[in-house]
Amino acid sequence: MTIPRRQALKAIASLALLAMTAAPAAGARPPSLTEAAGTYRVAGSSVIHFTVPQAGGGSGLAGDFGKFSGRFRIDGNNIEQSSVEFTLYPESVRSRERRIENFLRSSAVFDTANFKTITFRSTIVRQTGPDTATVEGTLTARGKSRKERFEVTLTDWNRRSIAFTIRGSIRRAPYGMDVGTPIYSNVVQFDMKIRGQRR
Template sequence: MRIAAMTFVLLPALLCASAPQAAAPDLAQAAGTYDISGASQIRFTVDQVGGGGINGKFTRFAGRLRIDGNSVGASTVSFTLYPQSVATPEQRMADFLRSSAVFDADTYPTVTFRSTAVRQTGDNTAIVDGMLTARGITHREQFAVRLQGLKGKTIAFNVTGDVYRSRYKMDVGTPIYLNVVKFDMDIRGDRR
């Protein structure tokens, strides 16, 4: 699960980003600490050989991002997913994902991401590196972040990333189901 990002990489992009039809927010406008809102969407897919695959989402998560007003690189992100909240169109698949074969949600009730570096890559984009922990195993992961908007006390990002599930001993079903979990997350943050 080489994610991402989800977890969780949102902060840096917004610091110097430009929103459509609006002036680019400066660091002073975006600086602050934001709690990740329940209005966020944490989606994932695992493709299957021959087409199809698994599409799902997490309905319970929490996190915080801090945007440093002086340096994008000093910004931080922390994010927690609760695997027990995984949802898919088929209940039996959601139950399987929660089981000891995949997330082992009873033994490992959280998946966490903590940023270690933030690098701005464009006017409204950034890369967030960090440590992802799932099933008690920790690996470095990377997520791409795109600022979607900053309005009042609310900030919005799209975060994408690929996580290799074999790194976290969740590779049951390979090679029929591919090793890559693709994350596509719309993250909303509310300034504290």
């Protein structure tokens, strides 16, 4: 069946209009922290990735955590009053090789037989831009607690969900996990993609 030319052009124009309204325009303003105010729980689709570089540019160690939980609240009136609570379960650590996973779970690193969780509780949130912030708080691992800081960028938001990238560098020696230094760096680099669901 042949579609008349005028009808075909009308259909194409309708599809183009639909595409323009469905997709954000190039260079569109990113969402702001103030607009995203609310309380969220951390979704299971989040990704908690870490790397420990090797001296001399080797492949180093890398892994992810498969189990975690948390919630965060963004205060739209005063971002500094926002809060973050996060829990990692080190037994769920995953890596490219089983022997590395077993090593990370051992008493040399996470000691999962004696310490079931790693927790972070924020103490202050400082907004550094419309869609960026610095989060400082207390990280507790292997029974030791220290102040740590993470850089947060809001990447996506709608009425029901929110997404961030979070990056930070943590020295492992203060937590009793300095095995392998100096062959492996004393610094663990975290690169996380966190998605939250509105509560």
